[in-house]
Amino acid sequence: MITEASDTYKKQVRRESKQHSVMREIVHEVLKNQEKIRPDLHVEFGYIAKAEEKWSHFPDIVLQNKKQELAISILTNVDRSKDSKLAKQIKKRNEYYKGKGLQTIWFIEDQEMSIDWDHHVIHLWESEVDLSIKTPEDQLWDDLLVQLGSLTEITDLFEYWRKGQNIAMDTRSLYYIYSTQEGIDFSVHRFLVDEKQFPFRAFALNRGYRMSISTALAINDTLALSDSEQDQLDRNWFMDEFQLRKEEKLRQAVIKRQQEYDFYQQQQAIKEAPSTSTYGNPNKIEALSLPQTRTIAKMSYEELKMRLQNKIGLTQKEQLKLWHTYVLKNRIKEFELIWALAEQVDTFEDLEQLIQDNLM
Structure with a gap:
């Protein structure tokens, strides 16, 4: 047999x-x-x-x-x-x-x-x-x-x-x-x-x-x-990345609504501005000095993460620490400011030190 x-x-x-x-x-x-x-x-x-x-x-x-x-x-x-x-x-x-x-x-x-x-x-x-x-x-x-x-x-x-x-x-x-x-x-x-x-x-x-x-x-x-430990790390990363992207989507939606509102306010200001005569031309409107809209963060966390990977070799463990400790806990959402600090250093440890110095 x-x-x-x-x-x-x-x-x-x-x-x-x-x-x-x-x-x-x-x-x-x-x-x-x-x-x-x-x-x-x-x-x-x-x-x-x-x-x-x-x-x-x-x-x-x-x-x-x-x-x-x-x-x-x-x-x-x-x-x-x-x-x-x-x-x-x-x-x-x-x-x-x-x-x-x-x-x-x-x-x-x-x-x-x-x-x-x-x-x-x-x-x-x-x-x-x-x-x-x-x-x-x-x-x-x-x-x-x-x-x-x-x-x-x-x-x-x-x-x-x-x-x-x-x-x-x-x-x-x-x-x-x-x-x-x-x-x-x-x-x-x-x-x-x-x-x-x-x-x-x-x-x-x-x-x-x-x-x-x-x-x-x-x-x-x-x-x-x-490797159960690695799988748990992967699931933690996936969950954090999901929450991050969800918050970023909401942030972008808020920014869009703010921009739409600011544009509407500008249009209303133009409509309500009094007409003045210039060199005998009653139809010409003087330029209005409109308030500037507030500056908004343009860099997404995903872009920041990719730049840090290329600049200082950001690891997954460091990325999770950056997200939990500084973005969530300390509510740092101006990612272009973090990048500005990162351009001055070569390691994540040095970046952490600069962030902490600026938080104090």
């Missing part, structure tokens, strides 16, 4: 790259080592674990504990020109494993993703839509989005152009596997699928982050597949 299952599996992975077997062995070893401290855990190559059941398809690895049974598969040699054919194969295998009661997890060999972070757009391959999965961390993202409000408002504030009118509040994640000198690493991207037909696209919730194999494949009650 093992021989027959092995033959089926070999035909199945014939399309994979040479890296596939190496990655599979490393992942298997890391998971297998955890059996020593978890007696309820069982890890085995798929074709061995399910040989007696004579399956038509085999995952690379089957992981089983008290709470779940996972089918883990590594996908390599992905070619966009053959993506449609691959997507059909993946759908077939996903449905097959699901029918057998297994949750499927796919790791995709490192490839360059197409992301327009300025508009939070992530472009997907057809196969990637089906390779995305739902994890507990994705559910926490869903909870945050529900807390913030409607997806229409969220996507509008992040300048994401929706392809579909109604995006599902359903965060999904994709996992990529990388070969490094030390072994292999993983990365995770979280998003909301928008367009499920070509061109496939989604609303990106994070930039994606790298994690070590020990972090990604750690097993407690379930497979970790995330």
